[in-house]
Amino acid sequence: MSRIRNGWRITILALAVVLVAAACGGDSAAEPDDSGNITIDLSEFSFSPDGLNLKVGDTVTITLRNTGEKPHEWMIGRDVDTDEGFPDGFHENFFDDVMGIAVAPEDAAMGQSDMDMDSTDTTVAAMEDEMGHGFMVMRPPGEQATVTFTVTEDQIGEWEMACFEEDGAHYDDGMKGKVTVEA
Numbered sequence: 761m762s763r764i765r766n767g768w769r770i771t772i773l774a775l776a777v778v779l780v781a782a783a784c785g786g787d788s789a790a791e792p793d794d795s796g797n798i799t800i801d802l803s804e805f806s807f808s809p810d811g812l813n814l815k816v817g818d819t820v821t822i823t824l825r826n827t828g829e830k831p832h833e834w835m836i837g838r839d840v841d842t843d844e845g846f847p848d849g850f851h852e853n854f855f856d857d858v859m860g861i862a863v864a865p866e867d868a869a870m871g872q873s874d875m876d877m878d879s880t881d882t883t884v885a886a887m888e889d890e891m892g893h894g895f896m897v898m899r900p901p902g903e904q905a906t907v908t909f910t911v912t913e914d915q916i917g918e919w920e921m922a923c924f925e926e927d928g929a930h931y932d933d934g935m936k937g938k939v940t941v942e943a
């Protein structure tokens with residue numbers, strides 16, 4: 761009798777663990793498919809998937825889809841910077857050392873210096889610019905953009921992707937995720 765009861769207890773406990781894990785949805789990191797493609801949806805106020813696993817040497821094309829009702833941005837960096845107490849970017853930007861990022865449409869990309877724009881007009885060099893923030897992709901509701909780049913050794917480690925729209929309110933409301941780069 762008590763053996764049966766214990767069995768049930770373990771089953772219920774296991775079920776509870778599964779339900780809690782599903783409800784949290786924390787570590788839903790995804791990786792690009794065999795062709796290097798992955799789609800990330802931007803909405804109020806999250807990224808889906810909210811985690812990204814990349815490998816050095818991979819050339820990846822990330823499609824950023826704004827499926828929400830507000831403009832959203834996509835940045836990757838470390839060490840959140842604040843402006844008058846509001847989160848507004850990163851001290852260290854993921855794309856600082858990447859010289860060839862192809863963004864389509866080109867006007868979705870912001871934060872790179874104009875003088876580094878390539879004449880092929882889809883290739884831009886991502887650099888800190890006069891606007892004071894790193895490379896970002898910004899999309900209005902219902903629109904998308906693709907970002908293509910090759911992952912470098914300088915990018916090994918853990919990073920955060922984030923949206924800092926509306927004085928950082930999107931970030932504070934959970935519009936963030938983890939980006940992990942492995943050798």
Ligand SMILES: [Cu+2]
Nearest residue numbers: 832923925930
């Ligand atoms: Cu946002």
